[in-house]
Amino acid sequence: MKPILFFLFILLSFNSYGQKLEMTNKVGTFYEEGEQAFWRHMKRYIKYPVKAQEKGIVGISEVNFRINCDNKLESFEILKELGYGIEDELKRLLIDTEGNWLSCENRNENDVYNLSIAFSLKDEYKPREGDCDMVVNAMCDCKFIEDSVLEKKLDKALSQEKYAKAQEFLTQLINRYPNDEKYQEISNKINSKTKVD
Known part of the structure; x- marks a missing residue:
């Protein structure tokens, strides 16, 4: 049985780096000091990488990991990557x-643990319930592109048949809402058009 992190509660607070956090998950009984200690550690020490903030990167990063019998991180697999140091921060x-x-x-x-963390700027991006385990919200003076603006840019790129540009905008939307079927369908259409061309 794979331990998977389940939705349990929502808690708002600030960590020592001035970042607001929402925790919405139960890590299970595999952390020695319990799930609350695990989330206290995450809340207290997680940092939203400055590079990601400066680039306006928001969305959900998801990783799988294993802990061996020596109590060491043995494997770390990135399932959904945002880049700009975010996955390095989760590994740290x-x-x-x-x-x-x-x-x-x-x-x-051999149990594989799954962790999905949403990164947001100034409360502008709100992941949908159940899409992630925790939200890190940088309260900075950073640029943020609204969903509606990304969707307009996506539509324009598609109408002009600029599929590479459309994929850039679509990737940002999928990073924010990985379970949104509408975006997945658009991605499939773009992929089918670029394979034919």
């Missing part, structure tokens, strides 16, 4: 948890 935080997981006598060494 998970490495910081080494030594704090239950022994292999109390869990399966």
Whole structure:
């Protein structure tokens, strides 16, 4: 049985870096000090990379990881990448948890854990309920492109048959809303058109 992080509660607070956090998940019983200790660690030490803030990068980063019997991070797989140092930050935080997981006598060494964190700027981007485990919100003077603006740019690029440009805008929307079927359908259409051309 794979431990998967489940939706449990929403909690708003600020971490020591002035970033507002929403935690919406239950990590399970595999963290030695319990799920609350895991989320306290995440809340207290997570940093929204400055490069990502400056580029206006928002969306959901999702990773899978395993902890071996020596209580070390053994594998780290990026499933949904935002880039600009965000996944490096998630890996750094998970490495910081080494030594704090239950022994292999109390869990399966082969279990794969899933973590999805949304990164937002100035409360402008709100992931849909159930799309992620936690939200990191940088309260900075950063640029943010509204969803409606991205959708207009996407429509314009599609009408002009500029598929590479359309894919750029679409990728930003998919990063924000990975479970939105409408965006996935548009992506499939773009991919089919570019394969034919």
